[in-house]
Amino acid sequence: MWLDRSVCAVSSEIVRMSPDLALGLVAFNSPYLFGGKALRSQLTCGACHAKDGASGAALRLRMRATVPDLRGAADRLDVVAFLNHAVVAEFDGPPLNQHTAHALSALTGVLAPFSADKAGMCKVDGASLIEIGLQLAIFRVNAADAGTDELGFLLDSLRFILGEMARNKPSGVPTALLSETNRTLHDVMLAIEDSNGSFALASLQRIFWKWEKTIDRPHFRLASGADSAHD
């Protein structure tokens, strides 16, 4: 998927984004927003809305309601209410956590317009999502401001993205790193459930550094918090 120029101002090949936008990106690519058949099919927002790297309409599903171009909808809809309706009424999912709903709303405002010229825009691929998600996890564990459910959603969503990368070779990331990251996120979740935040934080930082050395630029950075994790 592609993000608009407004958030892709690059300095030293680094794109900065807010934790909210980072959460929106992970949630957009998570199957755990939905319930019922959508969950079984591991359907994500991105599976339908970002086929061409933009916010194009859904391609695979017959919906009861018209599926709008998300970027266009962001300017004329109450996006949070729309998202809640889509998740609960269309996909039998649980009511959205308000933090996640606002994060997704923030994302819709910066998705690259459908069929737009991509000059100056930035592409967020699977590896970028992992880099962004790991920083967000470090940020939230470090700040100790997220509940177990919220961290579980984040970490499990990242594991799903890793699985997609493993299935859709070549991802440009060594299989060994995908496997190690998957195991690490699994163990981090267990540590969080055992209130072992220091182990969780150290494990996340260690695996984040490995991704830093592996993936192509540009690198994505959270606007606060996680910078200290790698500097």
Add this chain to the structure above:
Amino acid sequence: MIRATLAVVVALLLGNGMARADDYGADSGDDAKTQNQLLAEAAMARGNWAAALPLLEAHIAGHYDDDEAIAELGNVYSHLGDTEMALQTLKSALWMNPRSLEANLYLGEFYVRQNDRTRALERLAALDRICIFGCGEYRRLKKVISSMSATVR
């Protein structure tokens, strides 16, 4: 041989339920059976387990090797409070396909309802092994188990 044996087992498990399914317009055509399954899923989504039961039984009568549907049938029995049929049916589904996400999930939830944390955790561990990169079934069972009282066995 295994499937033939299982057909007998499942038929025995289903008992009179197959006859009741005719009340919902089941016939021998594949389309009708698929419709039964769809209607059963809709009923289950609404928590209408009594309505789902004959529909699922009718579907399985023509698809006795559908381990997912058999697991769903076991889950329906469990919700209706028929613990003996629930356990037998869920174990049948798991025997047919030990890697079945539905069978492991529903059997785990069955054990949670029976306050048997140890066996529920065994199903959670199985889902953890099956879902290499995680899955919704694992997340759901984990959440249900975590809500159990610490005093149960």
